[in-house]
Amino acid sequence: MVFQLFATTADNFNATNNQTSAICDASFFNSTWSREFPGRVDYSLCPDTWVALCLTFLLIYLSTIFSSGLGVIWKRNSGHIQARSPIYLFFTLFSAFIFIFGMTMRFIVGRKIFPCGLVTIFFFTFPQAVTLPTIFRLMRTFLMHKINLQKTKLFDVDVNKGQVRVDQSQSALSETMSKTELKLVDSDISSEMSLTNVELNEGNEDGDVSNSKIEFKNLSDVKKEMRKLNIYNFLISYKFITVVYILAFVFGILLWVLIGVVEEVVYQKDPTKGRIFLLEGGILLFEHGCGLSTNTTIIIGVESIAYIILELVFFILCLMADRDSWGIKKESLALIFFQIVAAVLFIVCGSINVIKNLVDYYVPYGFLIWGYMLLEVIVCVSLPVLYSIGKEKKHQESGDTGFERLLKNKKTFDIVLDFARRSYCTESVLCWRDIERYKKSGKGNRKKIALHIVEAYLSLEAPLELNMPKIQERKQELSAIIENGSLELDLFNGIQEHCLHDMIDLMDRLSSANKEISEILRNSK
Known part of the structure; x- marks a missing residue:
């Protein structure tokens, strides 16, 4: 029936009679799809039609963001949610909410009734709603890569060259890792050696990660690197993203007010020339609805350029x-593709008269953009929540001896560290290794290593601060013991147990991703 309607109306699109205007098809006046009896043209707008499609979409969208939001709160401490940051997910949920809610309500209430001022303010904040979640997602992906790359080698010293060196580049880390002739999963670093030949023997002193020679740099030696980390962390912080979101939307509103005032001033000087930016009505008019003109579209397009450039850079x-x-990079790049497709189709549809003046009244082509926004919520928020729920069901408890043996072997430890780097959680792996070195060190170096562990991992806002409760109390307690000279081998046992527990999800995902690691763990039991 719908297809017959479109076929009939498309054939008669340019026809006019006593009841129609040059821009409205006869079906708007004579069919049961029309919501107006009798139908007429007001404010250059044709009679509105059915609302079922927009209402259904709105209900689906609202239920999706509501259930996804509850899921984020419920699973806020899970790896998938923490890696994406709960605040980023909430901004993704609600940045487009007002736009989609407002525009769908325009069709549900009626284009002639829904206030023109509300329609225009939604459009002036439209670029921010669409692009900001993508911009911050891409930015966070890049900066988390830089942060964890820096953390991995932050305190290490190249003792062979007799000077301090921090590996800051991707190539430097790749070169260091390739020297161990490892085969890594989901990485560009590969080798000819198979890990199935690696034996995790506790008596193998040469392969023990705790026996490697190490010189720790003090915090004073890494001030430059610390400044970089502080800048990176600030750029992905809750405060920064919140301020930018607020400023971006305030800018859109101020631009809306400015353009609206200019339009009113020009219109009041000569009302006979009509409005500059709208067909009939005003940007700041709230008495009735209106339709947008080409000039309005151009302004919004110009406003979007800055956001598009930022999106391209990131x-x-x-x-x-x-x-x-975690698959975050893969999600981000895939959504860029769908965003481009949706934008191109939206522009093309808006330039075709039969779609703009006929089809849009039955099936709004705005669904192309709304559909992308719904897809973004599903891919970036709903699916990670489902990943967390599914992961919890098959989660394994820690305490496996093979697990610790994997960490103690130099070759397999490097695989774990690289996987942790790409999982944004290097702190526990590095802390566990340094505690092992503390246990194997002589009395002359033990205090130095102990102080390094306290300063690097147990200090508030330290570069490698562990995610553990009452960390400041732990630091004070351990610092007092160290100063008293009581450096027992089990001094950091509690901290090391916390690190192992913190790595449960990491090791479980690594075992699932790397068949050779999984085989080693099975053989070591």
Whole structure:
């Protein structure tokens, strides 16, 4: 029936009679699809038609963001949610909410009734609603890559060259890792050696990660690197993203007010010339509805240019980052493709008269943009929540001896560390290794290593601060013991147990991703 309607109305699209205007098809006046009896043209708008499609979409969208929001709160401490940051997910949920809610309500209430001022303010904040979640997602992916790359080698010293050196580049880390002739999963680093030949023997002193020679740099030696980390962390912080979101939407509103005032001033000087930016009505008019003109579209397009440039810059930077173990980079790049497709189709549909003046009244082509926004919520928020729920069901408890043996072997430890780097959680792996070195060190070096562990991992806002409760109390307690000279081998046992527990999800995902690691763990039991 719908197809017959479109076929009939498309054939008669340019026809006019006593009841129609040059821009409205006869079906708007004579069919049961029309919501107006009798139908007429007001404010250059044709009679509105059915609302079922928009209402259904709105209900689906609202239920999706509501259930996804509850899921984020419920699973806020899970790996998939923490890696994406709960605040980023909430901004993704609600940045487009007002736009989609407002525009669908325009069709549900009626284009002639829904206030013109509300329609225009939604459009002036439209670029921010669409692009900001993508911009911050791409930016976070790149910066998390840089942060964890820096953390991995932050305190290490190249003792062979007799000077301090921090590996800051991707190539430097790749070169260091390739020297161990490892085969890594989901990484560009590969080798000819198979890990199935690696034996995790506790008596193998040469392969023990705790026996490698190490010189720790003090915090004073890494001030430059610390400044970089502080800048990176600020750029992905809750405060920064919140301020930018607020400023961006305030800018859109101020631009809306400015353009609206200009339009009113020009219109009041000569009302006979009509409005500049709208067909009939005003940007600041709230008495009735209106339709947008080409001039309005141009202004919104110009406003979008800055956001599109930012999106392009971070898209290129994101391509340079390693593929993370959570699939965030893959999600971000895939959504860029769908965003481009939706934008191109939206522009094309808006330039075709039969779609703009006929089909849009039955099936709004705005669904192309709304559909992309719904897809973004599903891919970036709903699916990670489902991943977390599914992962919890098959989660394994820690305490496996093979698990610790994997960490103690130099070759397999490097695989774990690289996977942790791409999972944005290097702190526990590095802390566990340094505690092992503390246990194997002589009395002359034990205090130095102990102080390094306290300063690097147990200090608030330290570069490698562990995610553990009452960390400041732990630091004070351990610092007092160290100063008293009581450096027992089990001094950091509690901290090391916390690190192992914190790595449960990491090791479980690594075992699932790397068949050879999984085989080693099975053989070591």
